[in-house]
Each structure stands twice: as C-alpha cells, then as structure tokens.
Amino acid sequence: MSYNKSLDFLEMIKNTSSKPAKPIEKKEAKKEIAKKSEIHEAKTKPKTVTNTSTKAAAYTKISSSVIAVIDTETNWHDEVMSIGIALADAKTFKCLELRYYILEPEIFVGGMFDSVLYIAKDATQLKGDRKKVMKDIAKYLKEKGAASIFAYNARFDYGHMPELSDFDWFDIMRLAAYKQYNKSIPATAECCKTGRLKRGYGVEEILRMLGHGTNYCETHNAVRDAEDELKIMELMGQPLEAYECARL
Helix, strand or coil: CCCCHHHHHHHHHHHHHHHCCCHHHHHHHHHHHHHHHHHHHHHHHHCCCCCCCCHHCCCCCCCCEEEEEEEEEEEECCCCCEEEEEEECCCCEEEEEEEEEEEEEEEHHHHHHHHCCCCCCCCCEEECCCCHHHHHHHHHHHHHCCCCCCCCCCHHHHCHHHHHHHCCEECCCHHCCCCCCCCCCCCCCCCHHHCCCCCCCCCHHHHHHHHCCEEEEEEEECHHHHHHHHHHHHHHCCCHHHHHHHEE
16 A cells, blocks of 8 residues: 555644644733733823813803804905904893904905995904904903804804914804704795705895895995894894804
C-alpha cells in the first residue's frame, strides 16, 4: 500500500479547524477588548463643563425681560449697509426704543433699497465702520439686558453678523409661517405636512394676514422693518417661551 501525503495533510487541516478554542483564550480576548474600549471611551468622552453664562442659562427658557428685534439691509455686494433694532418688552412685545445704524463705506456701494435709508427720523441714528458699529450694538444690547435677538428669516441676519453670535438668536418666521402658531392662517391656505405655508409667508403677507392692513407694504428700511417684525410677534400673541422651537 503506497503512502499518500495528501491524505495526511487534509486530515491535519480537518483536526485543526474543528478543534475548539480554549475557554481561557476567549476570556482573555474579551478582557483585552473591554480594556481597549474603556481607554477609547475615556479619551473620546466629552468633559462635563458647568457653564454659568447667560447663554447657557437661557437655553432651557428665554427669561430676559427685554428682547431685541433686528433687521438688516445689504448693498449690491451683499454687505450689510444698515441695521435696525427695535427693543421691546419681552411680555407685551411693545416697542421700547429704536436704534438705527448706517455702515460706511458699505452704503456708498448702493443697494436695491438705498433710497429709503434715511426715512427713519424717529430712531437714534449712528454711523460708523463695521467694527465700530458691531461693537456698539453688542454693548448696547448688553446694557439693556437684551440677551435674545429675534429676526424674520433669522439665518440671513445671523449669517451676515457673526460678531453677534454670542447672543441667543430666534427666527420669528418659524412661528409666523406655521398654522400651529399663527392662528390667522386661513384653513384654506395650502400648507406642508409640517404646517408651514407653502407660499406667501413674507413679512408683508403675514402682517396683512394678521390684520395690520390689507394695503400694508414693507418699506425695506432696516429699522422700520424691525418694527414690523416685532409687530408680527405682538399680533400673533404667542408667549416668549413658544419661540424656543425657533432657536438657531
């Protein structure tokens, strides 16, 4: 009978593959995996930081007694050329005072609505370069105790004024355009499944809907528009806490 090395080799593979691993080896492997996992978790786990800043405290509830509604107008280069602020009582949404900034040299570029730049004679008007204006706005809001900034389609204004990102920002449109919050939206109006109007939810349309006047037209002057956006908050009658869902 001839000796077949191939058969011996196949038998060796069969015995090796069917042989169970030692329990002690599995146990040690699990311990090693667990140990590595703990080390990784300790390295990547975010540290718990106790933040006592105004912004952190306000995150769960908007508690300031004064709020600021801000609107901006931009020039042909998409640079902010004017900023309007309507300071208001946080409960009644009644306007307390107006502040208006014109930025130089940005206004010299010109823009779609530069013809109405100077119509707000009743507002405190200030001119200056961007750095000076932004510094003054931040100081003004802090002195007045306005930790929260509201704007209509707030992402636009927020994106154009990163210097004010330390304040809490809220989007008025997030409530005004949704039938859950704006009870003046007609039952016949076309809405998305989320409750948002499919069209016609600009400041002009919403104010007309709220009964501010069927002939009302937006001026596109920053401080006048800030007043109008504040008026939307007042006419909707939603409490300040309702705007938590509109936080940026």
